[in-house]
Amino acid sequence: MLQTVAVLLYRKVALFEFGVLNEVFGLDRTDDGVPAFEFLIGSPEPGAPLDIGNGAFVVPPHSLEDCLRADLVAVPGGSTNGPYPAEILDTLRGVVDNGGRVLTVCSGAFAAGAAGLLDGRRCTTHWRYGAKLAETFPKAIVDTDVLFVDDGPITTSAGTAAGIDAALHLVREEFGPDVANRIARRMVVPPHRDGGQRQFVEAPVPACESDGFATMLQWMVEHLDREIAVDDLAARMHMSSRTFARRFVEEVGVSPHKWLTEQRVLHARRLLESTDLAVDAVAGKAGFASATLLRHHFNAAVGVTPTVYRRRFAAP
The missing domain is CATH 1.10.10.60 (Homeodomain-like)
Known part of the structure; x- marks a missing residue:
């Protein structure tokens, strides 16, 4: 049952993607018939401020141990180059081993890949990083045509706003379309978008040696x-x-x-x-x-x- 949702933050935080996860899981909408989620914000150093850009910071109050008991751990976008702290990777693997799920937004897929969670699984990321994700983790089956991929305990989503699609999908899967639609209406977003990332990709004229x-x-x-x-x-x-x-x-x-x-x-x-x-x-x-x-x-x-x-x- 999807009751406890943790967002795992480390180093510099992608503010919008963190905000998306907070909008879907972190706000109390019980007055609108939406189940209440226990929403945790965790990091390797609870209480230490993390940069969210433009001189602002967020202070996660929870530890990685708290994240391990979550039903879903979400990872906003981050570095595509690593290195990824060992304790972060151990936490992601531990969540899955405990029967939980992992959701990544945009380049957060690279952390899941570094943890070995994408091996043999379909996955996605922002279309700009698809080739790099496939090259970095050759056992992953990367598909950048889609907005999100749900494969077993791992759900990966494409660039930024696609995190909304993936998060609403998980709510819809757990609680049904009515609950997902209620959240979507409050956010003033479509409960389900058709098409995929291809509609956002431009194909320039390639450079030729000749x-x-x-x-x-x-x-x-x-x-x-x-x-x-x-x-x-x-x-x-x-x-x-x-x-x-x-x-x-x-x-x-x-x-x-x-x-x-x-x-x-x-x-x-x-x-x-x-x-x-x-x-x-x-x-x-x-x-x-x-x-x-x-x-x-x-x-x-x-x-x-x-x-x-x-x-x-x-x-x-």
């Missing part, structure tokens, strides 16, 4: 509304289509068709954010033959439909 390829990529970006055939691109580079396709993958890392589709989706995203063009018109300017084709590729790449994306990201 000046010829760099020039050609720039030309492609400037003419996305045209029909662009691989044979025509190969001719511009004075290569056979087969040689061009091979060289393109070597330079860019993906096939010409895949890269062109990615750039068209990226251009469509910008148009949806900055214009009031109809989806049909956006499709044409981005080089898609129809709005249906745009929706197919957009949903596959971003994880939400163009209409949902515009509602979330368009300027007023």
Whole structure:
């Protein structure tokens, strides 16, 4: 039963992520039908102030021993480089050994990885740190397309606000949707967000060692509304289509068709954010033959439909 929730703090504290955990678990909302949580703020040195930035500090009153008895221990974002204090890692492992759960927010996943808790498990972190998490902990199965991953006793969430999604998920799993919805309404956030991190990731034009390829990529970006055939691109580079396709993958890392589709989706995203063009018109300017084709590729790449994306990201 999820009754005692501890937030484990050490070194410099990510204030917003700590605040998210406090909002979900630390506020008394029993007047709204939400169960009361025992909320602990623990650190290796209880009573010692921890930096939260801009000259402010937080003073955790509880010890790591107190955290060990919690049903859930949450770790806000922290260093992606370590080192991670041995007592922190021992506490995280001890919580799991005692039958408890661990929740990480953003780069807090690195502490769980250092404790060995991500080995053989699906997990996530902020999309900027995904490759580093996978490289640092090769036994972890890293998925940065999602907002959070719940795998056994370990729940990992993506950047900052995704901690809200993960925390509400744990409440929903334990107490049902009505309780999670009550907390979400008080926080004025959706009780469940669709899509994943892909909708927040921008794919820039990659740097190329070959000046010829760099020039050609720039030309492609400037003419996305045209029909662009691989044979025509190969001719511009004075290569056979087969040689061009091979060289393109070597330079860019993906096939010409895949890269062109990615750039068209990226251009469509910008148009949806900055214009009031109809989806049909956006499709044409981005080089898609129809709005249906745009929706197919957009949903596959971003994880939400163009209409949902515009509602979330368009300027007023």
